[in-house]
Amino acid sequence: MSKPGVLLDRDGTIIVDRGYVGSVDRVEFIPGSVEAIAALNEAGIPVAVVTNQAGVARGYYGIEDVHLVHKHIDEELARHGARIDLWLFCPYHPDGVVKAFARASADRKPGPGMGLAAAQALDLDLARSWVVGDSATDVGLAAAVGARALYVGPPNSADPDVASFPDLAAAVEFILANPDASTAGGPHAVPRRFPAHRFDRADEYGGAYASELYRAFGGVDLTEVAKAAEILLDAYQRDAAVFACGNGGSASIANHLQCDHVKGVRNGTDLTTRVFSLSTNMELFSAIANDLGYDQVFEYQLQSMARPGDVLLAVSSSGRSPNIVRALDWARANGMRTIALTGFEGGPARAMANAAIHVDATNYGIVEDTHQACMHLLAQYVRQSRMTVDAVVSQTF
Known part of the structure; x- marks a missing residue:
């Protein structure tokens, strides 16, 4: 039977967002994030990371650099008894300079691609799952796949319709205390809708439309x-x-x-x-x-x-x-x-x-x-x- 899971943003949620973190030496964990992931593991809740990595398309670093950063994070988590069950990242951006990655993609948040892939790989019930992140693209991903959104970060940047927390540790504490919360006063259960934001390119919209059609037909x-x-x-x-x-x-x-x-x-x-x-x-x-x-x-x-x-x-x-x-x-x-x-x-x-x-x-x-x-x-x-x-x-x- 499908189960609830947690989809985490990376930069600004697990590690400090220094802007295009593409090397191990730039990785700095946000206090409490490692312990928060360990708590999710202990509760038996699958954890996936879904992160936009436009730095690949922009030529700031390569695919292998992203893997090395994730390997380093895995090693640090393991030292504290924590783990990520699935890493997903999108290297594409329509304004990229690296030809192989200079295109739109439904995987790029707030597109639904990575959320749907996580659900398939981990057998998740997205309607009972959470997306936790520090930006509107994370809230948009939740809306696109019908999951529940939680915002972490400065309160002045929060969506008023989404529950806000100072950091991942506080958000995870809430998840563990309220696994089925979806009403006012708790995390806002974002209705699945498409499109969840405005698209400026027809090819990007087309990719997102195809992903949503795939999701909808797969749910019949x-x-x-x-x-x-x-x-x-x-x-x-x-x-x-x-x-x-x-x-x-x-x-x-x-x-x-x-x-x-x-x-x-x-x-x-x-x-x-x-x-x-x-x-x-x-x-x-x-x-x-x-x-x-x-x-x-x-x-x-x-x-x-x-x-x-x-x-x-x-x-x-x-x-x-x-x-x-x-x-x-x-x-x-x-x-x-x-x-x-x-x-x-x-x-x-x-x-x-x-x-x-x-x-x-x-x-x-x-x-x-x-x-x-x-x-x-x-x-x-x-x-x-x-x-x-x-x-x-x-x-x-």
């Missing part, structure tokens, strides 16, 4: 995907109808689903599926909205076309759209099986559906991109399940 509960696949395959084998619906960008996913789950699924299989999008017929859609109200645009169509045993697949980033909730409620009350694709907090739709594919993200683009991928993988899974092994490996998906 695949047991719910399996439930949805079983519901769809069963419906197609029984010649039951499948109805899809959504608003805005989610409507385009519902429309695309009709294409892939009819044309795509039939390609190389014995299935002739009956799939309909309730978001396509603008004449009918607008007539219902105009005469009866927008909340009924999907429910009204189901009343005319759906039968017990059919399936409704509802796509809603928020899971709260009234017309989606009404459609799911009607479907459930009239013998239909239901699938919901949701994001954000999931809303009522997530709780109502027989299978709920939920995306833990608060960015509409990320949620919709993940929903689109899930729509595709469901179609492709159904298709390949009705093909021979030879056909699967010989055809293009």
Whole structure:
């Protein structure tokens, strides 16, 4: 089971920030930091260091110098019975002069890359983990990965929404005394959001977007995907109808689903599926909205076309759209099986559906991109399940 951990900044948190510390002779431990790390070790809490090292990109020192500094810190920690479980650093900077490192990177804080890598390597539950550092980039990393932020350093530089401590020793004392604190008066539980700050370069934003998309898709509960696949395959084998619906960008996913789950699924299989999008017929859609109200645009169509045993697949980033909730409620009350694709907090739709594919993200683009991928993988899974092994490996998906 995933566990909480602590992600520490390096310069200004563990050692004195002298500006681009790239050699052992410039390492000076902040009083109490070694003992604080030892206390985390003693409590069984994994400790990772996540540090921006733009000095590599700027040509002030090399990759090997960073490793030597970390080796020296490890040796000093070991003398006091302390250890770092994982070292992560980002040598990239878009304004660097060393060509190999002169680029944007989603690993560079406040980008999420190093936080996600730490979670994967140490099996961390980021929502229960802490990011401790002395700058806004550390608070931004916490926001980007949904962890809890603690600030250490001069109080005049602290974010008013983040608990502030004079040094790492005080912050760790708080963590050990309040492992589950996340309310006002304790460390501020920063909601996962993307973007967590403004980007000045499209390539940097693109890298961060890709990392967030990877995180969001990786967090999808695949047991719910399996439930949805079983519901769809069963419906197609029984010649039951499948109805899809959504608003805005989610409507385009519902429309695309009709294409892939009819044309795509039939390609190389014995299935002739009956799939309909309730978001396509603008004449009918607008007539219902105009005469009866927008909340009924999907429910009204189901009343005319759906039968017990059919399936409704509802796509809603928020899971709260009234017309989606009404459609799911009607479907459930009239013998239909239901699938919901949701994001954000999931809303009522997530709780109502027989299978709920939920995306833990608060960015509409990320949620919709993940929903689109899930729509595709469901179609492709159904298709390949009705093909021979030879056909699967010989055809293009």
